[in-house]
Amino acid sequence: MHIPSHLRSLFTADIEETEESFVVEIPESEIDAGALDAGETYRIALIPTDPATQQSSSASQSSDSAVPQPPVEEGETRRVEIETLGDQGDGIAKIERGYVVIVPDTEIGERVAVEIESVTQNVAFGSVTERLSYYA
Template identity: 50%
Template sequence: MVEIPDSLRSVFSATVHERDGTYVLEVPSGELSYDAVSLGETYRIAVFDAPTSEQDEHESASADRAQSDRQRESPEPPVEEGEVREVTIETVGDQGDGIAKVDRGYVVIVPDTQPGQQPTVEIEQVQQNVAFASVVASDSRSL
């Protein structure tokens, strides 16, 4: 599975064109309208294989647009206060707290945990880009 970084700004389908000895990737105008990209800036891109048929390509492009639209329309956090879930601690933050990532790379900070632990946590506080949780059950397993 491909790991999607937190810095992912946009998902769309495009065709690569050759123009005057260089290659051009056309960015849909909506990506600029929603501030996903800005003129004159440099970005890293990921390239995935194209669908095998024209129908698949149309469906894939529609799905990409729908996903991108959902992300813009509902940037609600993927967790709720009081929710209990299992997480995997991936790293430790500057303050020494464990950091887990859940849906869409959303960050959950869990004190008193270490990378590789897989505790069950209760979400205590939810903010737009981060949640804070406490361990309700430790898992003796680690990655």
């Protein structure tokens, strides 16, 4: 497995379920070592630790159609961070596999809950149901 040189931190953690989301706890040692800063936003990658899990996951993906399915469905609610603005001024968030969600009436750095209204192979469109926070 290739690990890119710009990887800031690598550690093992459990995913914990809360009432409305799932949480990955960052070990305090990662903050103490200066690899990560508290209060900052990071993208994370999840790598299975069990080789059998990885093989069965790969096998199920290859048996599906060659084109990956969108990671969202109409009516689903997602929490996203607006990363950029599109040509029309709509907010753009990226979720799994770089899939794009377009959200009108948002600003760069804003975290919002959105209801997915329509889904295509490459992009979904959602509307804000709750404004969660803003990172300038």
